[in-house]
Amino acid sequence: MSEFLENMEEENPNFANELPVPVYDLKKKIMGIADRLLDKSIDFDSISGSEMGTTVENNIPYMNKLIESVVFQAEREYLDGMKIYNEIDLKECILILNKILIEGCTKLENYHIRYLFIDEFQDTDDVQIEVFQRLQKAINADCKLFVVGDLKQSIYRFRGAKLSAFTKLKGNNSDGWDVHKLNINYRTDSRLLNLYDEIFKSMGSQGTLPYTYEKDRLSSEVCKEAKDEELLVCVPCHAKDDDIRYETIMGIIKAEKIKLEKLMAHKELKKEERTIAVLVRNNWQVDSVLKAAEKDGGELNIEIKTGGDLFQLESTIDFYKLVSALCNNTNPVYLANFIESNYTDLILDYAKLRGLSETETKKELVRVLDEFFELRMRKTWRKVVSEVYSQPVLFVLKQIYEALRPWKQYSKQFDGQKFYMSNYEYLLEKIIKFSRVDALTLNQINVYLGINILTGQRQMARTVEFDDKGIHIVCTTVHKSKGLEYATVILPYTDDDIGNTNKVKLEANYLESKMSYVVQFENKIRESNSNYCDPDEFNEQIAEESRILYVALTRAIKNCIWIKNIDDKSPISWGSILED
Known part of the structure; x- marks a missing residue:
């Protein structure tokens, strides 16, 4: 990066003064582009300069050159350095495995592997799917794939997951697959599922959720202690005032805690059945809820499950x-x-x-x-x-x-x-x-x-699990809650505009021989290339947010409570979806 900037200054002595964004932020975003591509298992060597389009806003007209000269070159030098010490980066494993399989690998046949099991398949990217296909072929013709996944829970688009995952895996052999639907829910109150079904059918009819009543409706024989009017509750408040929003959140938690305490007095509950979860979209929202709990007097011990960074x-x-x-x-x-x-x-x-x-x-x-x-x-x-x-x-x-x-x-x-x-x-x-x-x-x-x-490097943090047999109050992101279940789910932030593409601070992808990117810097300067399409992003964003809402709602065992911001003017939000 420093070398690139020095070369630009040689060409233009006033380059540093004309740079529209801070150098540290430029470095951070450039590394972010590399991370976004690696998250999607994209091989930098497969991208050529001619596939990068042209800059649109022209705030940084040399952006393509910067990516080629810094991101791609730095990655090559980094990998060469790793090879010297006979090491590989975890992010490169899937790319290296793919190259090995492309070049041919015959020894795998000797293992006589009959099945390959793949879970959470809806979150795989194209390169990973190609690896599974080549791996199956390299083992032997008798090797079968057993794949489990739910497209309605595909919430890792930033890692390259697409709704076409199953179609891509089947390829031209769609008739060679046995498909089984798992529609029985063993945890959630059947009455709550019936209420959810109305919401999900509406989302499906609008094309924002891959859901149809005949194929996707969940059934259950579970019936919990909540009254009918307590199953799915909307709590309105003037949430433009943060204090009012947080007072409302704390009030809801305390009320649900009292209900659980009364229930536990005469019935033994599993940990998940005595857990109240406040589910949010972003880590800063977790911090805000924790601060609100401290401000409230520290009476509520809210556990954090953000992990991540x-x-x-x-x-x-x-x-x-x-x-x-x-x-x-x-x-x-x-x-x-x-x-x-x-x-x-x-x-x-x-x-x-x-x-x-x-x-x-x-x-x-x-x-x-x-x-x-x-x-x-x-x-x-x-x-x-x-x-x-x-x-x-x-x-x-x-x-x-x-x-x-x-x-x-x-x-x-x-x-x-x-x-x-x-x-x-x-x-x-x-x-x-x-x-x-x-x-x-x-x-x-x-x-x-x-x-x-x-530079904001991302590394999954460790989470700590414990159980003191009491009531647990958890605040975490929806992504971290996936695969978990809670007695009560509280959604405090349902007023964010989920169609606002300006919220996308950084994205990069390589698809069909075209690399696309968009970057928004700290000073609001934005740059994107001609391969990035805002209308496509708008539709994709609403669809993904709908799937994230689906995951959030289906974490509930007994009931779900969402806060409606009376002052909300967002054209489309979780709140507007829930109201519809």
Whole structure:
């Protein structure tokens, strides 16, 4: 990236000043394009410059050149570097397997494999489907595929999943398949399913959900304790006022908790039957609900099940602040950031610090840290810095972690503390894999963390499961709830405009010899190419949001409650679908 920018500056000395977006954001979005393509198992070598169309907005007219010169070239160099150490990236595994199968692989026949079982098939991309087909062929003619999936639950379009998955798998041999429908539901109240059916039929008739009454209607013999009027409930409120929205959410949770407590007094319930789930679309909404619960007095212990972003978790950010402070151990900015982390319970007097010179500020912050470490570790900040450079770095960092116990500051709840500790350990595992332990330096850790955090690298975090036999209140995204079930499902955000294509901040794909992309930067500057089609995206987005709503609704065992924003003016939203 730096080399590309330097070359552009040689051609135009004023290039840096004319760049319409921040360089750091440009780097972040460029890496995001690479991730979007890899998520869909797309081989960069298969994309040529002539297949990239032309820039549309022309805010960054050299965008295609940038992608070719930086994204594709960086990926090649990265993979070449991996090969030197006889390693492969997990994202490349499916691409490498596909190449092996294309070139021919005869030894698989010796294993005499009779069946290949594939679950959640609706979430596969085209390359993965081709791999399954070639794998079956390479094994032997008697090998059968056993495939399970539900197109109504296809919610991973950003990974390349399409509604044509089953059609593509069948190819020209659609008659050679036995198709069986699984329409019996063993968890959800039959009365609730009947109410859902009216919603799903309407979505199916509008073409937003692959649903027909004859083929897709779910039947059940389950009947739970909810009254008829409690099964599917709309709670209206003026949600343009956030305080009112969150008061409404907390009120609903408390009311449902009381009902469960009364039920549990005379009946033993499984964990899922005593779990209330607040399902949302985005991680920021999870954070908002948690903050609302804390503001409400902390009476409700809401468990988080966001998972997803290891490099954006507080455990990772806290660790980065510690490492950065040790690397820049006399810099006031890094010292203040560390003091504000969960590693300390200190509160800085910023009014006092503003009146000091930089030297005085540094001296004051070091004094604060000296006192803190003397109390907690019987050594000064200067001594800690000295040790981290003279002893094995991970040993010293672990000593600091265990002495300061940041998980205690992070959460007062046991599950929150376990979540923090589990992902701290996971982060260390990732760092150790990144470099040999005996050669690892503090600066290497700092650079590794900085790159992964600042560029928004995605890595699935660990989740922590526990059961204390009490009532569980969970807040998570719909994607994380897939495959799970809850007594009550609460949908607090049903007013988002699901047809707003401007919400798409970053997308890239390669289909039918055409690469398409759209990028919106932090300063609202947007760039896309001529292969990207907004009308197509509009229809695809509404259809996918409809499927996500289907998944959210069908997580409920007993009842579902959704909040209707009276002030909502969105042309199409989950709320408008539920009302129809």
